[in-house]
Amino acid sequence: MKDMKKNSSFIIKGLQMVLLNILGLVTLTSCSTSEIDEEVQAVQKKESVNEAARESAAFYDNLVLRWAPVHHQDVDNAGCGSMNGRGDYITKINFDNDWNSSNNWNNIEPNRGYQPTAHCYYSVVETHTHFFIIYAFFHPRDWTNICFFGIDYHENDLEGQLSIIKKSTANNGYGEFQGMVTVAHSDFYSFIPSGSPLQANQESIDGSVSYENYNNELHPVTAQESKGHGLKAWPAYKIIGDGIKYYPSLTTAEVPSNNDDRNVKYKLVNIFEANGFWERRFNTAFLNNAKSFPSTQGSGNANTPWNWDDKDDAPGAGELATNPAQLVNNYFKNFGNFSMTYTLNPYIGIN
Numbered sequence: 001m002k003d004m005k006k007n008s009s010f011i012i013k014g015l016q017m018v019l020l021n022i023l024g025l026v027t028l029t030s031c032s033t034s035e036i037d038e039e040v041q042a043v044q045k046k047e048s049v050n051e052a053a054r055e056s057a058a059f060y061d062n063l064v065l066r067w068a069p070v071h072h073q074d075v076d077n078a079g080c081g082s083m084n085g086r087g088d089y090i091t092k093i094n095f096d097n098d099w100n101s102s103n104n105w106n107n108i109e110p111n112r113g114y115q116p117t118a119h120c121y122y123s124v125v126e127t128h129t130h131f132f133i134i135y136a137f138f139h140p141r142d143w144t145n146i147c148f149f150g151i152d153y154h155e156n157d158l159e160g161q162l163s164i165i166k167k168s169t170a171n172n173g174y175g176e177f178q179g180m181v182t183v184a185h186s187d188f189y190s191f192i193p194s195g196s197p198l199q200a201n202q203e204s205i206d207g208s209v210s211y212e213n214y215n216n217e218l219h220p221v222t223a224q225e226s227k228g229h230g231l232k233a234w235p236a237y238k239i240i241g242d243g244i245k246y247y248p249s250l251t252t253a254e255v256p257s258n259n260d261d262r263n264v265k266y267k268l269v270n271i272f273e274a275n276g277f278w279e280r281r282f283n284t285a286f287l288n289n290a291k292s293f294p295s296t297q298g299s300g301n302a303n304t305p306w307n308w309d310d311k312d313d314a315p316g317a318g319e320l321a322t323n324p325a326q327l328v329n330n331y332f333k334n335f336g337n338f339s340m341t342y343t344l345n346p347y348i349g350i351n
Helices: 002-067 324-331
Strands: 070-074 119-127 130-142 154-166 176-184 187-193 207-209 211-214 217-224 231-233 243-249 264-270 342-344
Touching: 002 119, 002 130, 002 154, 002 217, 002 264, 119 154, 119 324, 130 324, 154 217, 154 231, 154 324, 176 207, 176 217, 176 324, 187 231, 207 231
Parallel strands: 070 217, 119 264, 187 207, 243 264
Antiparallel strands: 070 243, 119 130, 119 342, 130 154, 154 176, 176 187, 176 231, 211 217, 217 231
């Protein structure tokens, strides 16, 4: 009898525990459903934000790639600073793995062991109606045929262009190329393609833009002269004899195999990448006054895009990069709908 009572007691207690567990589970589930939903929603929202950011970054990368130029670089293999043609190869600013701009003239020498892998620096500024894209090419030397009294040559060289892209659904949503303003030493030059609505405003139009089909897309074509590396729309400058033909890439940076290599990829690099060009502007070993390169050779110096300046136009120094809508509005007219309100301008903190 005692055993039966004992077993009955165990059974009752067991049933009570099961019942309490069931009730507790129901209560727990009931109480935590909203919390779980909130957590799931938070994760989904975070993933949505991350995905939007990824999609946005990918869009701008592909926008820059879509309108990046097919680039001709004339090569001179004789003269002071030439290094048998190497002096005209484009490369990255820190090709020698440091951000000291005062050793670049020497470090680009072949015996130093650093390769001139091809790079191009870019930035994107945006208004409600247009994208404005800077493309900038770096050379460790701006050189001349005869090095004498430091005239007409200097260490470090950075010249480039501003491309004007009208927003539209054309070209898979990457818009319409309307024109460019290029940098050749202390002068700017403006070019438009056939069919562009743009007309000369306060500055004359200096020529036309040609296109080349690359990866089944038409890209504008640019060119840099040898030695001083002024940049214009091709064929305002063109290859004379030897020269390099560069094609854009988001991932690949190649070194020309010789002075007449017509198929070399250059890698696009964001001026605003982490620990990059813009972020290091206050490094005094890298830049003077955060806006120009030092030089241990010759005379003069190269400027950053935010200090590029035409010596006799109305816009101020640096506006080609920092205030492109204003500069473009000064150079051209007949845009139609043209916004000067920035929705993206990392130079002035709008993003």
